[in-house]
Amino acid sequence: MGWRTLRDLLGRCAPEPTLTVAEVDALLGEVAATSGSGSASRRSELLSGLLSRATQGEQDFLLRLLTGELRQGALEGVMIEAIASATDVPGDLVRRAVMISGDLATTAAAAAGGGQGALRAFHLELGRPVRPMLASPADSLDQAVDGIAHPIVEYKMDGARIQVHRDGDDVHVYTRTLRDITRHAAELADLVRGLPCTSVVLDGETLALTDDGRPRPFQETMARFGSTRQEQVEALLLRPYFFDCLHLDGVDLLDAPLHRRREALHRVAGEHVIPGEAAPADAATLLESSLDAGHEGLMVKDPDTPYAAGRRGRAWLKVKPSHTLDLVVLAAEWGHGRRTGYLSNLHLGARDPDGGEPIMVGKTFKGLTDELLAWQTRHFPELERRSDDWTVHMRPELVVEIELDGVQTSTRYPGGVALRFARVLRYREDKDAADADTVDDVRALRRD
Known part of the structure; x- marks a missing residue:
């Protein structure tokens, strides 16, 4: 039931409340x-x-609840x-427990019924993807490595996040959002x-x-996950680069x-481990090597930290030569x-960390190719809330990388x-608004 369908169902409303939960x-x-x-007619x-x-x-x-806009x-x-x-x-x-189970309600019931013991009983299950650990942005390479005695420094690649589960001959490949893309x-x-093992869970x-x-380009990698055409599958073979073993x-x-996880990773993944070093003598040279190879930058990781879903402080930091933010498109103006x-x-x-509507932080038309302009003009009206002569709200x-x-x-x-000097890099089809950077992330880049 799409937003327009639900809106069209709105008619006269009841004068007094009678509905129960x-x-x-x-x-x-x-x-x-x-x-x-x-079924469509019956649902309506x-x-x-x-x-x-x-x-x-x-x-x-009810309309906002059903369309995911309750906020x-x-x-x-x-x-x-x-x-x-x-x-x-x-x-x-x-x-x-939420990271492992993937479900808040299950976790809440366990905590209410069995307390800490019940939560500690949650364990990784082969074939049930774990929510991914994420990196926080660093202002510079020096700032990223500062305070970590023996940092692990790896290439930061512009690819699609995958998590692979193997149990014997049964293998499943999942995306960042835990979607099963094995057939693609x-x-x-x-x-x-x-690989030389019986069971394994790899992140990469x-x-x-x-x-x-x-x-x-990132879009070409992502196209594989929606393609069923054999010629495209053959033309765009995927290469994995694993960086963690769960x-x-x-x-x-x-x-x-x-x-310890990295030791297991090197034992099982061998040549498929992402390029990097433990406590490199010259991290700047590794950064240059990554950029020369066409990648985004570096990841700096604390070797003493466990795996924890989401952004966990300074455990994982990403270093890029220029700043990028994942922001939400709120509106678009007609061009001249x-x-x-x-x-x-x-x-x-930018995302409101308190759960409200995204908070506007800027505008840009830079970086929009003719192809993107045509795509926006076709697609944006499908997401329309309201419009006037100048703007479609x-x-x-939609999340766009800026x-x-x-x-x-x-x-x-x-x-x-x-x-300052914002320009569009690409739309992030692998992310939704809940994955966008927060307004606090944006303000942290302020230098005045």
Whole structure:
């Protein structure tokens, strides 16, 4: 049920509230279970009946709930802290259980019923992907390595994040968002099936390479995950670069320090380990090597830290020669001159860490190719919230990667900052708005 379909179902509203939570839950369960011939009509009938019994405020709530735009502040991070507080267990233990189970409700029930013991019983299961650990941006290479006695420094590649599970001959490949893409990445599954082990869980990146071994554009790598055309599959073979090992031959390594996980990684993955060094004598030379090979920069990691989902302080830091941010597209303005007839100038928002609407931090039309302008003009109206003669305001769903020279204080935008020389690099089809950088990340780049 898309947003436009739901909006079209809105009609007269009830003058007084009569709906109960149990009724709404039961009806939405019936909608979800409706399938087969005539199911679309039946779903519309059920939802139309529900909305007709709702007050205007209830209609607004239900519409935003069903389209994923409720945005009342109950983000996952907030809910994790709430579970910890309500059940009197450490927040790190709750985060670990959510990382492994992938489900807040399951974790909450375990914490409420069995406390710390129940949460510690959560363990990695082969075939059930683990939420990925992420890196925080560093201002410079010197700042990244400062304070880490023996840092692990690796290439930062512009590929697609993968997590591979093997149990005997059964292999599954998952994306950053935990989607199973095994059927689109048969060569990766075959490669892992041939590694010297019986069971393993590997974390890494995959890239499509040119004939001379340089990385192809990110969009070409991502195209593999949606392609069923044999000629495209053959033309864009994927090469894996693994940087972590979470399980090896019956031994879970999530809670082990990175240096132990890295030992297991080198034993099992061999030549498929991402280029890098432990405590390099000259990290700047390694950075130059990465950039010369066509990659983004470096990753700097603390060897004594366990694997933990999300961004965990200074455990993993990414170093790039220029700043990039993943921001949410809030609106687009109709272009002028040679861009007349195209949606062009983008309104950019950063994620509100407290769960509210994205906060606007700037605009840009730089970096938009003719192909991107045409794509925006076709696609953006599908996400329209409202529009006027100049601007199409959109649901905050699209994430775009923006390169910038810096950030400065500004009263022009609600975020209190403005992007300097911002330009579009690409749309991040592998991310949604919940993965965008926060307004705090943007403000941290401020130098004035």
